[in-house]
Amino acid sequence: MHAFFPGTDRAFALSDFDFELPDALIAQHPAPERSGSRLLDGTGATPVDRSFKDLPSLLRAGDLMVFNDTKVINARLFGEKATGGKVELLIERVLGGNQVAAHMRVSKKPEVGATIKMTCAPGQEDGLCATLLGRWPNVDGPIYRFVLSNDRGDDPYTLMERHGHVPLPPYITHSDSPEDVQRYQTVFAKHPGAVAAPTAALHFDEALFAQLDAMGVQRAHVTLHVGAGTFQPVKTENLAEHQMHSEWYNVPPETQAAIAACQARGGRVVAVGTTSVRTLESWAQSGVASGDTNIFITPGFAFKLVDVLVTNFHLPKSSLMMLVSAFTGYDHVMGLYREAIARGYRFFSYGDAMLLQRR
Numbered sequence: 001m002h003a004f005f006p007g008t009d010r011a012f013a014l015s016d017f018d019f020e021l022p023d024a025l026i027a028q029h030p031a032p033e034r035s036g037s038r039l040l041d042g043t044g045a046t047p048v049d050r051s052f053k054d055l056p057s058l059l060r061a062g063d064l065m066v067f068n069d070t071k072v073i074n075a076r077l078f079g080e081k082a083t084g085g086k087v088e089l090l091i092e093r094v095l096g097g098n099q100v101a102a103h104m105r106v107s108k109k110p111e112v113g114a115t116i117k118m119t120c121a122p123g124q125e126d127g128l129c130a131t132l133l134g135r136w137p138n139v140d141g142p143i144y145r146f147v148l149s150n151d152r153g154d155d156p157y158t159l160m161e162r163h164g165h166v167p168l169p170p171y172i173t174h175s176d177s178p179e180d181v182q183r184y185q186t187v188f189a190k191h192p193g194a195v196a197a198p199t200a201a202l203h204f205d206e207a208l209f210a211q212l213d214a215m216g217v218q219r220a221h222v223t224l225h226v227g228a229g230t231f232q233p234v235k236t237e238n239l240a241e242h243q244m245h246s247e248w249y250n251v252p253p254e255t256q257a258a259i260a261a262c263q264a265r266g267g268r269v270v271a272v273g274t275t276s277v278r279t280l281e282s283w284a285q286s287g288v289a290s291g292d293t294n295i296f297i298t299p300g301f302a303f304k305l306v307d308v309l310v311t312n313f314h315l316p317k318s319s320l321m322m323l324v325s326a327f328t329g330y331d332h333v334m335g336l337y338r339e340a341i342a343r344g345y346r347f348f349s350y351g352d353a354m355l356l357q358r359r
Contacts (some may be wrong), residue, residue: 012299012330019337026171027350030183034205038345040354043308043326044338049343052203055310061216063308064258064268068198068275069221071189073157074164076176079118079130081106087116089130090167091250092143092195092227094156101136101143103228117149119163120199127151128163152339155347157192159256167195168195169231169349184349193243193248199312199349200273218267220258222279224249224293230275233317244294244319249279259305268307274320277327280305297323299330309356311349313340328356 011279031037039055041048050058059065075091088105095101110116110132118128128150136145148156166176166184176184186201196344229245236242259280262269271277282293284304296319309327314320325333336354 020299027346038352043357064262069190070194071192075167076165196226198273220255224279244296270308271306301326
């Protein structure tokens with residue numbers, strides 16, 4: 001079912017955002033160096049094949065780049081029930097009081113109050129247990145609430161750091177490795193809480209930052225703790241029926257001031273990644289600088305802050321395909337994706353990037 005959105009002159013349905021992608025183009029490992037990826041320059045009518053190291057030449061003195069400084073946590077935990085059945089938890093959010101909200105993969109759901117042994121047996125000083133309290137935030141939702149504990153009274157972040165695994169996306173087929181510990185994290189990650197990396201920012205290294213600084217390109221940070229929902233395809237053909245997942249964000253006062261200064265001097269706000277877009281536009285639309293957002297950006301959305309976007313290539317039928325289509329035009333985006341596939345660009349989290357301009 002096609003639905004019209006305000007500000008558009010055509011109707012869109014889920015199938016409009018589908019495309020065929022050869023498995024060989026799904027990047028399983030990062031480029032040898034962070035800034036060594038390719039960059040498809042989609043700011044003009046005709047796409048230009050570039051290196052990510054060319055990005056500074058496409059920016060201007062006075063522009064402001066906004067990065068998401070969330071830090072990916074070791075959110076994947078493995079354990080077993082008292083019956084011996086295997087359990088996998090993916091921590092979605094730390095709730096306080098040693099409680100966490102988590103997705104659970106298990107053949108038969110344990111009863112409320114059951115304790116699951118994670119990585120080590122209880123009673124060992126370095127052991128970890130997860131006690132099921134119920135569902136979160138709704139009694140019929142897909143996410144569960146647990147208490148994480150060990151004999152030393154460590155907090156969930158410490159426990160995940162010690163016992164957890166890097167929550168690699170479902171399309172990456174290998175188990176996490178020391179390479180992933182380093183490379184599935186930005187060089188400036190600061191605030192722990194994400195279960196997925198803000199992948200457009202993975203391309204930036206200190207040498208590139210030094211070049212941008214020397215040019216007079218300014219930098220600012222927001223925080224959005226990326227949830228597992230970022231990998232979930234939209235499932236309703238009628239996009240108006242889709243319910244977005246919720247994520248916590250923060251736009252600090254210094255970033256608000258930097259944006260005002262950028263606009264005053266005629267610079268452009270350059271969002272690094274769709275998570276930065278969602279954060280900035282959530283604040284711009286609501287006036288709320290810190291809280292939860294379930295903003296769903298579709299064609300016709302009236303952008304208030306972001307002028308330029310650095311982003312990776314996204315999953316078919318994903319809400320992020322709709323976001324980039326809203327930002328730079330549906331036909332333009334689909335043309336860029338066809339061009340990227342034809343030229344052998346690498347897709348998704350460890351893949352290449354593109355540069356887009358608001359239209």
